[in-house]
Amino acid sequence: MRIAGKGLIDRTKPVSFKFDGKAYQGFKGDTVASALLANGVKLVGRSFKYHRPRGVLTAGSEEPNAMIEVIGASNQTPNVRATVQEIFEGLNTRSQNRWPSLRFDVMAVNDMVSPFLSAGFYYKTFMWPRAFWEAIYEPIIRRAAGLGSLSGKHDEGHYEKAFAFCDVLVIGAGPSGLMAALEAARAGADVILCEEDRLLGGRLLADDAHLDGKPAGEWVAAVEAELKALPNVRIMPRTTVTGAYDGGQFSAVERVGLHKGPRPDLPRECFWRITAARTVLAAGALERSIAFPMNDRPGIMLASAVQTYLNKFGVVPGKRVTLFANNDGARAVARQLMAAGVTVAAILDSRTDASAVEDCPVYLGAQVTDTKGRLGLRAITGTHVGGEFALETDLLAVSGGWNPTLHITCHLNGRPRWEASLAAFVPLADAVPNLQAAGACNGVFDTLGCLREGQAAARAALRGLNIAAADAALPTAEGLPYVIAPLWQVAGKGRAWLDFANDVTTKDVKLAAQEGYASVEHMKRYTTQGMAPDQGKNSNVGALAVLADTTGRGIPETGTTTFRPPFIPTSIAAMGAGGRGNGFAPQRFLTSDQASRDRAAPMIEAGLWYRPSYFPKPGETSWLDSCNREIGYVRGAVGVCDVSTLGKIDIQGKDAGRFLDLVYTNTFSTLSVGRVRYGLMLRADGYVLDDGTSARLGQDHYLMTTTTAAAGLVMRHLDFVHQSECADWDVRFISVTESWAQFAVAGPMARALLNGYLDQPLGDFPFMATGAVTVGGVQARLFRISFSGEEGYEIAVPTRYGEALFRDLVARAETMGGGPYGMEALNVLRIEKGLITHAEIDGRATAFDIGAAKMLSAKKDCIGKLAASRPGLIGPERAQMVGLKPLSAEKITSGAHLFIPGADLNRVNSQGHISSVGYSPMFDRDLALGFLVNGRAWHGETVRVVDRLRGIDVLAEVCDPVFHDKDGEKLRA
């Protein structure tokens, strides 16, 4: 029911939306909850376990009952709090955890058998027989459990993430936060003000407070206008700070488009990482309920929520309101309701010494002992000092007191302190470095006190930043003391709920204590109290008070569970914004990329790079056809392949050779200028880090190549070795991977191709030589190296010429019966030649394992040398690299295990594994590289290759890893 003249909604802008298929109308500024309540809808959800009919309890993000699904074109978002979701034209929502409908829910049968469904029911019931665990119990439990549902499709929505920095972060824009922001902003500090609601003002607006004798809204508007005009202030409405982290970092989630519906390029949410030098936490407080019998019916709300709906939305969801409270706060709510023309049936004050003077009946010493109305409250009964009472009422507003919203102060492991005078936990100072709590979240509940606290916290922050305070004047405001007499539960025969979201009652907590789960952490896990989307915001304090009662310990001794981030349910999509699909990692493209795609080459990912897999030709039916043809280019004519992805590190200086001697196992200082040498690099622990060739371009100038996979790793390693061991040497190095486009030209006709293409024909250019050449006048580098076993060259030009060079080389190769080759062919070519990649040097292999022990120079030290000689890293017990040739034409796979024929196929008997496999047209069968225990002693023997995942069981001959041209005659031709 709407109240004329009340609320901060825009009554000139009606908005229609859907709930459970039915269209409703609200106004701009309404939440789904306020609009439904205005339309007389009380039943909005079903509870988690008993499927109890539930209505709206709160007016904020802590809502435990009114959780709905929001259905978008590409999104279906479950467990959205109807109290937070703003309505917009076309919004489509539905209730959840009910079937077939919200009013008639079959699973409500759980409520009938509730005596059997108490805490620990699952643990006790689904124990035996064991065989039922996975097949029967789990599917049943999973179907019955859960609240909302997902669409099962990818969330195609657009999400954003961002970084922000400030001097002072103010969390919350109620009286404390606004005052803090104003003070800090006027002093000139960079301020970020985060407010969860769409409007600044916090409880000033909800309470209909007065400042300087005028409605508080006027003061809020003036402060907002001033802050907005200042260049050093960023106001972030609809932004909830969700976590505090080390170093003054905070996470926050902003609802950017959730209240607008889909629009092009507009993100749904933005996940912020805010770094603040100082922080003022002004998050306010959350009202709590009282655990009286049958306290969960639709129509029973928190008093502060009733007040919020009245003052912010102009809605009173009842015609005859009753208030039940243990503190003075509810009195103001009753007066405001009456002033708005609403009938207040009674105020039920649990205290005997409170005032009985109001414009409505007041029952002192009152307790509600039962309620009626399954789908909406109709009546309540109870006791008071004068006896019993029974009241017809359709809205019961409850206040059990206030809990400071101190969650953020616990995120770095701080524990709150119990303050008996407030019957609440309050934050410890310095629980989060450089953060100060102010106002209600610090246990100060009156408006004037909040304003003072906000200002003081800002001034403390400014002092820490060495900024002079601004002396903003405080407005005059109410400063009433907070008077409360704790009331946690009311005895009675009905169930009394503590945790509405997870259906935990006082009985469950008592049962937990009786069954030995008396510590607060155990009670939580046994009953699941506090484990629902509201994370116990509505129930933690009440539950541990009941636990304290039951065990006879006090609340401080009972303690509280830990609050952890995030403060509100936060979508993973927001946290991972931008990370889906191609956003997961940068894509690195070769200069030849377009040329390869022009030839319809499918691309495969090699680290971040995209490399052509193969270049299909008409008539070829599979990748293998193309691969075999491309292998033929290299073995029979000439092939061209873009190898720019290999890491290239330019190393210069008088000590460059000495530096290479330190990082490589073998010696490079003795390499002649104009020559290339293969090098092996070890980690500090003696295992192989990487391999590659390094060329000596000049007396003090080397060019190192790394594998594609380890380019970054090697750079980090070189930086470490240089800075930790020889920062004073005359050596400097930098990656030139991206500066040069490099192409392999390999095959018996490679030299002929180059001779016809380079500006000058090659003279004497032996294997492992390097030199400067020109092509079309462009300076290029030529290396005679081979990853295929054929006569091979790699030619490098400055990257801007890469595409042109690739197209030229390929065109020339094609006139000679050759052409481009891709990764598939490259892989087979190198396996045939027994050349390793990171499939072999996978971090577990030593130089000894790959048959390169002789590459460890005895004449000098190098990184990893001593470590490589540790016992266990050399010897017959090591799995050593071997070649494997299947006895038949059957397929084998990498990852397959090796067994001695006749041995049982179990883990213990595995003698090694296959690291690489390729089909060799030359041998007309798969060839493999693998690691076999004492493998070099097994050449000529037969092993069993078993891959149970792929159903492979093949006999193979163990041989030398070099299958093709063992003596390198072709290489040196």
Place this chain on the structure above:
Amino acid sequence: MRIPCPLCGTRDRREFYYYGSEDYLKRPSDQGMVEDLDNHLFLRDNPAGVMRDVWYHEAGCGAWMVVTRNTISHEVLGSELVAKQKEA
């Protein structure tokens, strides 16, 4: 978490690569004892309190640094360039 780079200033933790204890800066040479390598490579104190680790400003300037921090309070107490020790 924020880490002060002696060159770039305080930056987000995501810019850095973590290696391990500063013990890694004292590599035994090939004249050392194999037995000492276990200490160097694997055996570490796990102090509740001040700890010195080696970090790399990988997404930044490429400097290796020793960062002193408190494992209880998570407070970062300072950082110095690894190279300084050799250049000085």
Place this chain on the structure above:
Amino acid sequence: MPELIAKTALAGKKLVVSGTVLAEVDHGMVSSIAPYPGQEDVVGNALKPLGFGFPAVNSFAMNGVAMIAWAGREQAFLVGADCPDLSGLAAVTDQSGGWVSLSLQGPLAVQALARYVPMDLRLVAFPVGMAARTPLYHMSMVLLRVAEDGFRLMLFRSMARTAWHEIEVALKTLAARAA
């Protein structure tokens, strides 16, 4: 004789969103200069004819189209000018093709970068004339502040398309927010 055609990473691409301009800049020659121990001052003197010395940590200097920018520990990039002979004084490499240079200028520039750059971009922390090595999302970057609302970005050439795409998304997102 073959004729090789040179191509920049993005062929001079340009995008305007709500008055903010993202454009590829043809940076010409880029040389990395890494002075050997103790040679920084001598290298600085050798650069003087270009109108600047060797840059201090986190800084850059411009003179016409020529620029020198700190680009990491003990190294700087000389952009838009031929490198003088520094043999024996510094390690010099040609980095021209290895990078793509982007200019980002306009009212959305700072906020667009704040979507990906984890460092403090406020003017007090990152004033005009400052250079930084910091990532753009997962990409290595040299970031220069050329104006209050203007930046020069240098990224690996192979990642140019991803970098462009990310910044474009950020700009369009910011424009949609303001709409």
